[in-house]
Amino acid sequence: MRDGLVELLDGRLGTTAWLSHGMPVIEIGAGQLPEVVRVLRDELGFDMLLDVTAVDWLGRTPRFEVVWHVFSTRDCQRLRIKTRVPEEASEVDSLVGWYGSAAFMERECHDMFGIRFRGNADLRPILLYEGFVGHPLRKDYDKHHEQPLVPYRDTADRGTQGGPR
Amino acid sequence: MNGPDKRATIPIAAAGSPPKNPVFDVFTTKKDEVVGWARKFSLFPYPFVTACCGMEFMSVSSTIYDTDRFGAALPRFTPRQSDLMMVVGTITHKQAPVLQRIYEQMCEPKWVMAFGVCATSGGFYNNYAVLQGIDKVIPVDIYVPGCPPRPEMVIDAIMQLQERIANEHHVILKGDF
Numbered sequence: 001m002r003d004g005l006v007e008l009l010d011g012r013l014g015t016t017a018w019l020s021h022g023m024p025v026i027e028i029g030a031g032q033l034p035e036v037v038r039v040l041r042d043e044l045g046f047d048m049l050l051d052v053t054a055v056d057w058l059g060r061t062p063r064f065e066v067v068w069h070v071f072s073t074r075d076c077q078r079l080r081i082k083t084r085v086p087e088e089a090s091e092v093d094s095l096v097g098w099y100g101s102a103a104f105m106e107r108e109c110h111d112m113f114g115i116r117f118r119g120n121a122d123l124r125p126i127l128l129y130e131g132f133v134g135h136p137l138r139k140d141y142d143k144h145h146e147q148p149l150v151p152y153r154d155t156a157d158r159g160t161q162g163g164p165r
Numbered sequence: 166m167n168g169p170d171k172r173a174t175i176p177i178a179a180a181g182s183p184p185k186n187p188v189f190d191v192f193t194t195k196k197d198e199v200v201g202w203a204r205k206f207s208l209f210p211y212p213f214v215t216a217c218c219g220m221e222f223m224s225v226s227s228t229i230y231d232t233d234r235f236g237a238a239l240p241r242f243t244p245r246q247s248d249l250m251m252v253v254g255t256i257t258h259k260q261a262p263v264l265q266r267i268y269e270q271m272c273e274p275k276w277v278m279a280f281g282v283c284a285t286s287g288g289f290y291n292n293y294a295v296l297q298g299i300d301k302v303i304p305v306d307i308y309v310p311g312c313p314p315r316p317e318m319v320i321d322a323i324m325q326l327q328e329r330i331a332n333e334h335h336v337i338l339k340g341d342f
Contacts, residue, residue: 136294146293147258148261148296149259149261150261150262153304
């Protein structure tokens, strides 16, 4: 089905489709997302959403790429959907209306990359904590920047109970 | 009895009682040692297990390596009944308040073991999420590096901690006891 799928997607959705390491990939415009997802789920049988994530191409415009993986339990077939999102309006449509599992994964993606999902009513932090500033998987987030919740002990006091330091 | 201090004193022989048995004199000169010996074999660990080092903790506490030999066999799953907190695994910034709370709930005297390199120093996780060593938040008595530590290292750490406990002076030991 794989090779056929690429042609089918090309024709059916009017998008660019190709095989990447054996997995079909389509790249769509952000506005096409609801229509593409409707066709994929209701007509082509991609009934399971596996993942929502993003890629930060720092220095490129548009900066972000949001990536979804869907799976067809009928055909045992995976498919990757990508769309480009600019930094100044990093917002795409939420898929919670189609796939319930999107809710948590979109929360995580919002945590890590700051992508907002229109239609997801609950974008509270899920892996991060309340009060965390910034989005740690963005390439311009300083990897040594810590945001501790507990004030650190006086370092001069460390090891006073007899530890090796 | 000498002095007005009557706190936490357990008179073995009442004042003015007949002379002590000489055997008992030997005992009292070694009282710190006796109490230390008893205390070092009654560690009640609280396993604060958060990550993969937990597997190694299970290994070291079960049959083959058997921390029961050191009196540290019976894990208490409430901090209020334990005196050795074994922090086994990575502690994230999100978890640090929980760790601190648990530590504060333990009664004195209490000891903390940083089990594995993540608890010791953050290990290879140097990023936005991971606390760079639990000693930034709570005092640590003994550090066991390793990813994960060998059971022998953990046993060695327990023995070193026992050594320290045995040589500590317990507050209940006053002049008259």
